[in-house]
Amino acid sequence: MTEAEKKKELVSIFFEKGILLNPDVIDTIPNNLDFEMIIEVLSSLRQEDLAVINNELMKAIENKNADFNWDDLARSRVDYEKNRDDKVYNSFVSYIKNSAQVSPPPPKEIANTSQESQSLENSEKLPAAVEEAQKPGISVVSSYQQDSKKRDIQDFVAFFNHRYKALEKLLRNRHEMRGLLSTSRVKMKKDKENVSVIGMVFEKHLTKNGNIMLTVEDPSGTIKVLVNKNKPELYEKASSIVEDEVIGIVGVGAGNIIFSTNIVWPEIPLNRPVKKASDEVYAVFVSDFHVGSDHFLEEEFNKFIDWISAKTGNEEQRRIASKVKYLFIVGDLVDGCGIYPGQEDELVIRDIYKQYEVSAEYLRRIPSNIQIVICPGNHDAMRIAEPQPELYKDFASAVWELPNVTMVSNPAVVNIHSSPGFPGFDVLLYHGYSFDYYVENVEHLRNNGGYKRADLIMKFLLRRRHLAPTHKSTLYIPDAESDPLVISTIPDFFVTGHIHYSIAASYHNVTTICCSCWQEKTPFQEKVGHEPQPARVPIVNLNTRKVKILKFGK
Numbered sequence: 001m002t003e004a005e006k007k008k009e010l011v012s013i014f015f016e017k018g019i020l021l022n023p024d025v026i027d028t029i030p031n032n033l034d035f036e037m038i039i040e041v042l043s044s045l046r047q048e049d050l051a052v053i054n055n056e057l058m059k060a061i062e063n064k065n066a067d068f069n070w071d072d073l074a075r076s077r078v079d080y081e082k083n084r085d086d087k088v089y090n091s092f093v094s095y096i097k098n099s100a101q102v103s104p105p106p107p108k109e110i111a112n113t114s115q116e117s118q119s120l121e122n123s124e125k126l127p128a129a130v131e132e133a134q135k136p137g138i139s140v141v142s143s144y145q146q147d148s149k150k151r152d153i154q155d156f157v158a159f160f161n162h163r164y165k166a167l168e169k170l171l172r173n174r175h176e177m178r179g180l181l182s183t184s185r186v187k188m189k190k191d192k193e194n195v196s197v198i199g200m201v202f203e204k205h206l207t208k209n210g211n212i213m214l215t216v217e218d219p220s221g222t223i224k225v226l227v228n229k230n231k232p233e234l235y236e237k238a239s240s241i242v243e244d245e246v247i248g249i250v251g252v253g254a255g256n257i258i259f260s261t262n263i264v265w266p267e268i269p270l271n272r273p274v275k276k277a278s279d280e281v282y283a284v285f286v287s288d289f290h291v292g293s294d295h296f297l298e299e300e301f302n303k304f305i306d307w308i309s310a311k312t313g314n315e316e317q318r319r320i321a322s323k324v325k326y327l328f329i330v331g332d333l334v335d336g337c338g339i340y341p342g343q344e345d346e347l348v349i350r351d352i353y354k355q356y357e358v359s360a361e362y363l364r365r366i367p368s369n370i371q372i373v374i375c376p377g378n379h380d381a382m383r384i385a386e387p388q389p390e391l392y393k394d395f396a397s398a399v400w401e402l403p404n405v406t407m408v409s410n411p412a413v414v415n416i417h418s419s420p421g422f423p424g425f426d427v428l429l430y431h432g433y434s435f436d437y438y439v440e441n442v443e444h445l446r447n448n449g450g451y452k453r454a455d456l457i458m459k460f461l462l463r464r465r466h467l468a469p470t471h472k473s474t475l476y477i478p479d480a481e482s483d484p485l486v487i488s489t490i491p492d493f494f495v496t497g498h499i500h501y502s503i504a505a506s507y508h509n510v511t512t513i514c515c516s517c518w519q520e521k522t523p524f525q526e527k528v529g530h531e532p533q534p535a536r537v538p539i540v541n542l543n544t545r546k547v548k549i550l551k552f553g554k
């Protein structure tokens with residue numbers, strides 16, 4: 001078939017589907033036209049929304065990642081052609097171009113998790129670890145592997161675009177979001193009408209009358225959202241909204257403002273089944289050893305190491321220890337060096353290599369049939385910006401050399417205990433550096449236990465499907481290919497540390513566990529009023545999913 005015949009054939013294929021090609025498209029169809037790709041994309045589109053395809057639409061079709069409301073786009077094109085309004089259409093065109101620029105490369109995949117696929121598309125997952133040999137019962141689902149490099153402003157733009165698109169996908173199919181429109185379409189409405197939009201929170205403030213006013217942004221622009229104080233339930237929901245999170249807004253649109261009637265978070269679906277292993281086997285969760293600190297609790301930590309080695313405790317305690325198969329360490333293995341001014345005065349080991357060697361000596365005493373999974377924390381010897389890569393081999397070589405250790409990034413997802421016919425459990429590890437920001441800035445977290453209720457902070461993040469939704473809540477790497485802090489895989493266990501106070505709970509069948517620590521209260525914690533609760537160890541029977549917290553304190 002000649003190129004001219006191909007083009008003619010293409011015009012008739014589109015025509016049969018009720019779509020007319022604008023002359024500008026026909027003129028610019030490349031000679032090396034990928035016929036099959038266009039037909040494949042065509043069949044995946046909601047053709048009923050398309051009447052005429054012009055050049056910009058063609059670009060969008062070619063770029064499968066440009067995900068938006070086709071209906072809005074087609075209408076805005078009509079407005080544009082009739083000289084009624086060009087803003088909306090131009091916004092779409094720039095969004096399409098931008099989407100093309102930030103399209104992620106094909107994902108690298110290794111270990112699959114058989115977790116039901118509530119996960120986002122693979123493009124939003126962390127690149128998976130491929131280097132280390134897989135340990136028995138352990139499969140790394142996602143662990144950040146990108147090398148450090150200089151970032152520029154475009155990386156931030158791409159990063160936030162990825163976040164928006166990932167969370168927008170979760171929200172757009174929710175039944176509450178019927179009649180979803182872009183913010184620019186809402187602004188064009190002259191009469192009051194029920195609308196819903198998905199936006200990233202750009203700003204939030206209280207009006208003179210005590211109502212909450214939000215400004216939310218989507219790829220087509222921004223719009224104001226008013227939450228009236230006379231709707232107490234909604235007002236309470238809106239009170240916990242933080243900057244930069246992506247939310248669904250339902251309400252009555254009228255010009256430049258939406259009067260909100262509901263707020264929708266990306267959420268963890270209800271009624272997910274609780275997976276249980278067929279055998280009695282335990283997973284144990286610890287963090288924040290702070291080896292090297294003069295407040296490190298050596299005696300208590302030795303007791304823990306002796307217990308997990310089934311050397312101490314009563315008969316039942318030793319029996320449980322003998323059934324431990326997985327140990328998770330969620331960051332801050334060492335106290336580090338130069339983490340805060342004057343730290344050297346509070347260190348008994350000032351050499352960072354030695355701190356890791358001592359950590360490794362403890363871990364070496366643990367039976368080698370127990371698989372240990374380690375992610376870093378903010379005291380470990382590496383960059384603090386998240387995602388933090390695996391512990392650096394040159395500083396922590398003694399830990400790396402242990403035969404039963406799997407190193408992952410912070411955050412990371414690890415699948416454990418899968419077997420033929422059983423998908424295993426997905427464990428999301430996150431050290432918890434963003435927790436400080438939310439305890440300080442979200443009133444309902446601050447007033448309901450603060451640092452003592454990590455379960456509420458974890459629920460707050462799970463609902464938002466993001467580990468640090470607010471720009472200011474953590475230091476982060478603006479990855480141009482994805483936002484690795486999006487909670488794309490719904491975990492069976494969400495495990496954190498950092499705040500030195502252990503608690504376990506469950507949210508929509510995700511078991512949330514915050515680990516304790518092995519450092520007694522420091523002068524800094526005394527000064528800021530933190531009350532750590534060290535030497536507690538949450539353990540989970542994977543057969544029953546019951547969590548117990550063991551105490552190794554005096």
Ligand SMILES: [Fe+2]
Pocket residue numbers: 288290332377379498499500517
């Ligand atoms: Fe810590």
Ligand SMILES: [Fe+2]
Pocket residue numbers: 331332377378379431497498499
């Ligand atoms: Fe920490």
